[in-house]
Amino acid sequence: MINSIIYEAQLIGFKEGIKAGLVWLVFYSYLLSNDRKSLAKSFYTGISLSLLLGLSFLLFPESPVSGDFIGNIISMSFALFLIFSGAALYHASGVDLFVFRDGMRSEFVIRTLVFSLTVIFFLPDFTGSAVYLNELAELKENTFMTAVSAAAGIMIAAVIIFSFVRLYKPFWLGSFFAFPQLLLFLAMVKLFGSGIKGISELSLIPSVQRGFIKFIHDLVHQTFVMLMVPDHPLLKKTTWDFIGTFFGPGFASIASLFILLALPALFINHTLFRPLPEPPARTNIARRKTRALMLSDRRKKAVPVIFFMVFIISAWFSYGGEKVLQVYDPEPRPVVADNGVIVIPLKDPVTDVMDGRLHKFSFVHEGEEVRVMVIKKADNSLSVCLDACEICPPSGYGQRDDHVVCLYCSTPIPVNTLGRAGGCNPVPLAADIGDGFIRIELKEIIKKWGFVNSGR
Amino acid sequence: MTNNKSFIQVRNLVKEYKTAYALRGVSMTVEKGQWINIMGPSGSGKSTLLNIIGGLDNSTSGDVIIDSTDVEALDEDHLAIFRREQIGFIFQQSHLIPYLTAVENVMLAQYFHSMADEEEAGEALKRVGLGQRLHHRPSQLSGGEQQRICIARALINSPGILLADEPTGNLDRDNTEIILELLDSIHREDHFTIVLVTHDPFVSKWGDRVLQMEDGHIVGDEFIKERVKGA
Ligand SMILES: Nc1ncnc2c1ncn2[C@@H]1O[C@H](COP(=O)(O)OP(=O)(O)OP(=O)(O)O)[C@@H](O)[C@H]1O
Ligand SMILES: [Mg+2]
Numbered sequence: 006m007i008n009s010i011i012y013e014a015q016l017i018g019f020k021e022g023i024k025a026g027l028v029w030l031v032f033y034s035y036l037l038s039n040d041r042k043s044l045a046k047s048f049y050t051g052i053s054l055s056l057l058l059g060l061s062f063l064l065f066p067e068s069p070v071s072g073d074f075i076g077n078i079i080s081m082s083f084a085l086f087l088i089f090s091g092a093a094l095y096h097a098s099g100v101d102l103f104v105f106r107d108g109m110r111s112e113f114v115i116r117t118l119v120f121s122l123t124v125i126f127f128l129p130d131f132t133g134s135a136v137y138l139n140e141l142a143e144l145k146e147n148t149f150m151t152a153v154s155a156a157a158g159i160m161i162a163a164v165i166i167f168s169f170v171r172l173y174k175p176f177w178l179g180s181f182f183a184f185p186q187l188l189l190f191l192a193m194v195k196l197f198g199s200g201i202k203g204i205s206e207l208s209l210i211p212s213v214q215r216g217f218i219k220f221i222h223d224l225v226h227q228t229f230v231m232l233m234v235p236d237h238p239l240l241k242k243t244t245w246d247f248i249g250t251f252f253g254p255g256f257a258s259i260a261s262l263f264i265l266l267a268l269p270a271l272f273i274n275h276t277l278f279r280p281l282p283e284p285p286a287r288t289n290i291a292r293r294k295t296r297a298l299m300l301s302d303r304r305k306k307a308v309p310v311i312f313f314m315v316f317i318i319s320a321w322f323s324y325g326g327e328k329v330l331q332v333y334d335p336e337p338r339p340v341v342a343d344n345g346v347i348v349i350p351l352k353d354p355v356t357d358v359m360d361g362r363l364h365k366f367s368f369v370h371e372g373e374e375v376r377v378m379v380i381k382k383a384d385n386s387l388s389v390c391l392d393a394c395e396i397c398p399p400s401g402y403g404q405r406d407d408h409v410v411c412l413y414c415s416t417p418i419p420v421n422t423l424g425r426a427g428g429c430n431p432v433p434l435a436a437d438i439g440d441g442f443i444r445i446e447l448k449e450i451i452k453k454w455g456f457v458n459s460g461r
Numbered sequence: 462m463t464n465n466k467s468f469i470q471v472r473n474l475v476k477e478y479k480t481a482y483a484l485r486g487v488s489m490t491v492e493k494g495q496w497i498n499i500m501g502p503s504g505s506g507k508s509t510l511l512n513i514i515g516g517l518d519n520s521t522s523g524d525v526i527i528d529s530t531d532v533e534a535l536d537e538d539h540l541a542i543f544r545r546e547q548i549g550f551i552f553q554q555s556h557l558i559p560y561l562t563a564v565e566n567v568m569l570a571q572y573f574h575s576m577a578d579e580e581e582a583g584e585a586l587k588r589v590g591l592g593q594r595l596h597h598r599p600s601q602l603s604g605g606e607q608q609r610i611c612i613a614r615a616l617i618n619s620p621g622i623l624l625a626d627e628p629t630g631n632l633d634r635d636n637t638e639i640i641l642e643l644l645d646s647i648h649r650e651d652h653f654t655i656v657l658v659t660h661d662p663f664v665s666k667w668g669d670r671v672l673q674m675e676d677g678h679i680v681g682d683e684f685i686k687e688r689v690k691g692a
Contacts, residue, residue, distance in 0.1 A: 288619065289578075289581050289619070290574075290575075290618060290619045293571065293574070293575045293576060293578055293581070294574075294575045296575070296576060296578075297575035297576040298575075300576060
């Protein structure tokens with residue numbers, strides 16, 4: 006018991022420590038090579054503030070923020086660093102973006118930038134870890150050991166980083182980083198080291214994919230809404246199948262890879278393969294030396310970018326590529342009404358509806374199959390809906406990760422938003438859940454099924 | 462005798478081998494832009510002196526100071542940079558890479574210095590009269606032509622000092638004259654310092670000054686009043 010706390014809490018502390026140490030090392034080397042050592046202060050202020058704020062969450066036994074919420078913030082800050090570094094890379098390849106105009110490079114702006122980037126980077130991670138530690142402490146009923154083990158993990162990481170720096174003085178690292186590369190590095194650390202529950206959560210690639218799927222769907226859907234044309238009855242299944250390929254997971258995963266790689270690739274192309282500018286030098290030698298310096302600088306600065314691309318591609322193949330492709334579509338299990346009520350046991354020898362997977366139940370009413378679906382949400386509540394929406398013909402839904410997907414038009418709906426009525430959402434049902442059973446009035450089901458598009 | 466402002470200053474240089482002394486306390490100074498010839502019988506220590514000046518060899522005791530840099534105090538990395546930036550070498554054997562063309566041999570020196578630049582390398586070869594031989598391999602060229610590539614290669618990175626150890630040792634009179642005339646005309650334009658080792662009195666008709674060595678000592682130092690050139 007104690008052992009497993011020590012191990013888990015230590016791992017979390019260790020991970021946060023190594024992460025902070027690595028980021029410090031790269032950032033500090035970057036400052037050294039740019040002669041801006043004084044900016045380290047803003048970094049230290051930012052990281053201390055983040056640590057304090059993050060740790061303060063340990064003090065709340067009932068944590069005021071959920072892990073999910075922080076997970077979203079982490080994904081967002083990853084995306085933010087990515088977008089920002091994309092913009093900066095683009096800027097570095099010769100395009101003037103207004104944010105980087107010289108006029109804005111005042112000392113105050115730079116200090117604020119460093120400070121806020123540090124907080125944006127560390128605060129969600131520290132908070133996430135604190136919330137997780139909190140849960141761990143609660144679960145194992147041993148707050149003291151949890152805190153001590155986490156602190157020990159941080160200390161181990163600190164010692165490793167410290168000895169590494171003392172031994173190898175790896176500050177030459179700085180010559181590989183310009184500002185955009187630095188941001189890209191931060192995005193990479195976010196991507197690979199920001200999972201709340203240890204290192205296993207490299208889940209940001211699928212989330213980029215899902216975001217993309219949703220975006221394309223909404224784009225199509227909203228266009229129709231704006232035109233005041235109901236899209237689903239208008240477009241036949243074949244049309245939706247066609248449009249669906251563009252927000253289906255196959256396309257989305259390729260597209261997300263493309264989105265992640267496009268800017269770095271553009272940067273590489275712009276900087277590495279562009280002819281060197283002619284340096285203003287008097288002698289051949291000075292000219293050749295300057296050009297050699299420019300060339301080697303350019304190559305060095307491409308290294309982190311290429312690293313990023315390699316990481317993304319390998320992560321994509323090992324994680325994102327196939328995992329999101331599967332849609333789980335269970336066979337409905339027959340149920341019968343008893344006294345005008347449909348009763349579904351929460352758990353029987355064969356199934357447990359609380360297992361997080363999609364469960365379907367069906368019965369025949371006036372010669373037509375009526376289907377109900379049940380799925381557990383992240384907050385452990387059950388969502389009970391019709392296996393149909395008001396718009397599409399009732400093909401039903403399948404499950405893909407934490408989404409259900411309309412089998413007719415491929416719209417992904419996050420499981421956590423189930424219960425909302427209207428549009429592409431599965432029609433929610435009033436149900437009585439308690440003492441091991443779900444009870445739904447037959448009347449309720451029949452009434453709602455009447456709203457469903459008959460498909461004819 | 463030793464002048465603090467001299468470009469090359471050698472002080473009490475001793476080189477001792479297990480069996481013998483190669484240098485037994487050599488002191489000399491060379492001014493910037495001077496062309497000095499070191500003469501003396503075989504085994505008198507000429508090559509040893511030249512190699513120590515160029516940082517290819519270490520002395521047993523004494524100092525070599527070039528342009529205010531104590532060469533022997535430099536560590537490996539800085540010595541490599543110093544040689545790369547300051548010194549050009551020409552030897553009796555051409556030491557050209559046999560499977561590279563003339564222009565590639567010159568580009569290799571550029572590459573180790575900073576980066577290759579074919580156009581500039583080609584210009585340098587034109588300057589030594591090999592404009593028509595850029596893409597020939599050393600084996601396709603005469604000894605005199607090979608030595609001209611070596612001059613182009615040694616000077617391509619604009620060194621402050623050219624060190625030449627018997628550069629014409631393998632050449633006949635006519636070719637010796639061509640090489641030295643060439644060196645002379647380039648030297649008049651670029652004003653680098655030349656330290657040239659030879660045992661051939663004919664060679665010392667070129668240059669500003671002749672040092673005589675014998676058995677690890679300097680035994681003579683004379684300035685040539687009038688340069689013989691093309692006369
Ligand atoms: N590696 C060595 N080990 C032992 N003795 C050496 C070594 N190198 C040179 N010597 C000796 O040092 C002395 C000076 O040699 P050095 O090569 O400087 O003569 P040199 O004047 O260049 O002669 P040459 O005109 O024949 O080239 C010689 O007596 C030589 O035998
Ligand atoms: Mg010799």
